[in-house]
Amino acid sequence: MTEVRESDAAVEAIYTAVGSLCWHEAQQSLQEQLQRPQESPRFELLQAWMELRQGRVVAPELTQLAERLELDASLDPRQRAELLMFLALGRKTLGLTVQALKNEGEAMALFERAGARVGECMAAQQMLAHLIAIGDLDELDRLLPKLELRLLGRFDWVDIYLGGCRASVAYGRAEAGDEGSRRLCIELYRSLYDRTKVAHLREFRRMIGTNLAINSALAGDFEAAQQQLDELELQDALVTRKPNFLMQAWRAYTRGQLGLRDGHLDSAAAELEQALQLELGSARSANLQSKVLEAQAECAFRQGRVADGRRAVQQRQEVQDEVLRQLRAKHNAGMEALLREAQLATELRTRNAELHQAYEEMEQRVRERSSELAEAQQALHRHAQREVVSKLLIGVAHQLNTPMGTANLTISALRDQVQALQVKLQAPMRKQDLSAALSQVSDSAALVEANLVRSRSLLGRFSELSLHEQLHQKRRMQLAPWIREQVQVLQSEWQAAGAQPLLQLEEGIEWLGAVDALGQVLQHLLKNALRFGRAAGSPPEITLLLGRRAAEPGLCIEVIDRGPGMSEARRAHAFEPFAEQLLTEGGLGLVLVRNLVEELMRGQVELLPNQPQGLRVRITLPDSGAPGFEPKSSS
Numbered sequence: 001m002t003e004v005r006e007s008d009a010a011v012e013a014i015y016t017a018v019g020s021l022c023w024h025e026a027q028q029s030l031q032e033q034l035q036r037p038q039e040s041p042r043f044e045l046l047q048a049w050m051e052l053r054q055g056r057v058v059a060p061e062l063t064q065l066a067e068r069l070e071l072d073a074s075l076d077p078r079q080r081a082e083l084l085m086f087l088a089l090g091r092k093t094l095g096l097t098v099q100a101l102k103n104e105g106e107a108m109a110l111f112e113r114a115g116a117r118v119g120e121c122m123a124a125q126q127m128l129a130h131l132i133a134i135g136d137l138d139e140l141d142r143l144l145p146k147l148e149l150r151l152l153g154r155f156d157w158v159d160i161y162l163g164g165c166r167a168s169v170a171y172g173r174a175e176a177g178d179e180g181s182r183r184l185c186i187e188l189y190r191s192l193y194d195r196t197k198v199a200h201l202r203e204f205r206r207m208i209g210t211n212l213a214i215n216s217a218l219a220g221d222f223e224a225a226q227q228q229l230d231e232l233e234l235q236d237a238l239v240t241r242k243p244n245f246l247m248q249a250w251r252a253y254t255r256g257q258l259g260l261r262d263g264h265l266d267s268a269a270a271e272l273e274q275a276l277q278l279e280l281g282s283a284r285s286a287n288l289q290s291k292v293l294e295a296q297a298e299c300a301f302r303q304g305r306v307a308d309g310r311r312a313v314q315q316r317q318e319v320q321d322e323v324l325r326q327l328r329a330k331h332n333a334g335m336e337a338l339l340r341e342a343q344l345a346t347e348l349r350t351r352n353a354e355l356h357q358a359y360e361e362m363e364q365r366v367r368e369r370s371s372e373l374a375e376a377q378q379a380l381h382r383h384a385q386r387e388v389v390s391k392l393l394i395g396v397a398h399q400l401n402t403p404m405g406t407a408n409l410t411i412s413a414l415r416d417q418v419q420a421l422q423v424k425l426q427a428p429m430r431k432q433d434l435s436a437a438l439s440q441v442s443d444s445a446a447l448v449e450a451n452l453v454r455s456r457s458l459l460g461r462f463s464e465l466s467l468h469e470q471l472h473q474k475r476r477m478q479l480a481p482w483i484r485e486q487v488q489v490l491q492s493e494w495q496a497a498g499a500q501p502l503l504q505l506e507e508g509i510e511w512l513g514a515v516d517a518l519g520q521v522l523q524h525l526l527k528n529a530l531r532f533g534r535a536a537g538s539p540p541e542i543t544l545l546l547g548r549r550a551a552e553p554g555l556c557i558e559v560i561d562r563g564p565g566m567s568e569a570r571r572a573h574a575f576e577p578f579a580e581q582l583l584t585e586g587g588l589g590l591v592l593v594r595n596l597v598e599e600l601m602r603g604q605v606e607l608l609p610n611q612p613q614g615l616r617v618r619i620t621l622p623d624s625g626a627p628g629f630e631p632k633s634s635s
Contacts, residue, residue, distance in 0.1 A: 041069075
């Protein structure tokens, strides 16, 4: 047990050294453990893991050993996690990216279960490095907050690495053309540079300082880049180990950029050539190689070496083509590995075929049942349509019966009043009695007239529900000025109510559609807001909005009031005929609005609560200015 704990402690020491980029210390600790025969397999694989981390090739025998050990159920969680860390790097080189990331995630979970905090951090670091290598910035951006919440504050090298990943995301977005990300990248690297002054983080400091110089030059701040390079040279003089080849290559590239800026073309050419040679001795960086060749082409053209410039441009294209070729090769290798696994799964394929057949049979039954359900749904739809028409006709009869019945009774009473007046006129009458009788007749006539007007209004609404032909006519219109005209039409109503709507209209929106129908909808909604959109004791407060939707294509028009609003239950039934006495007498206003918007204009109308109170009527229309829009035929 003591030996196991000592072995685990040794692995954690190696992980800590690797995480801090102290490779020399990690190698020394590893060599000490390799002298202990009982621990040899474990640390041989750990040595192979370190080789892969540094971009070197390992013996195939070690990979085969790891694959055999992966099947060993007796491994404890910690050692299985170490094994998965090695296998993930090997699978990454084969192009099995998804499997590699899965192995790293499993290793992280196993380290956590074993209480190996250093191992958990190392697994997270390897996963992040993997995402950076394949350029998956979106997944990196999604994963970083979760890992920061889980790991920040454990070890200083972990904090620095997580911050470096943030800077890498910003660098990637800056390379894609986002200048704001370039500034963020420089700020992040500058902060990390200030936090790495301690001795055991000196390799981080030199790496971060190099990145800071590169990004300063790419941002055009050549003075800051030169100052950073000078400071890095002073730091290098204080240590015996030189920066790695890749870091030296990036610095030489940055000095070449400074030479191009200052017009020192000969020194710039020399620095760029050195950067290219150093890059050849590194683990290879296609990004750096492409940038160096681009700068060499610029330098050659400025020196008049046209042939050399063209050669550099061609070489840069070859580098980019090689990157694509390697990606395809890794993809093909990954596919071959999957095929090898598939060849060992004959029984599984047979079972899959049986399952597939069972699935087809079930799918056939589902299709048959779906057809039956579709027929039933159509029958229900027809029944529902008949119910709606029936309800509408009943409502029409009911709504017309009230004013017509009232008018009929009033006419009967008026006839009796006239007959009584004729009898009284046969005898002498006082002027006061005559005036009273005529007043009664006048009141009855006014009541008849009011009910006839109400009946005429209801009949008008019924005809509007049919969406008559003129509303189908489409024309192109600038919506903002047109909406102002619609508001002006109701100016007398605004003045009578002591109110004026607040207009928030996005300019420049051109719409092709049934403009007359939209005008009728707006008139309904504005009149309704005037009628119901006021708090007790105050004039109506009405807002009219127009704009394009942010989340998806479409235009949005909203009429908002601050009245008592509608409850959720009332909103759920508000579009049913005669469900609410809204917009016009008779309860058909919202039915008309819905028919015009949804049936004619292919839009949508919603009733939403306004905060803190009131009603928000939102109309969403297809944007005729969007690509591929085709207006609905009026036929």
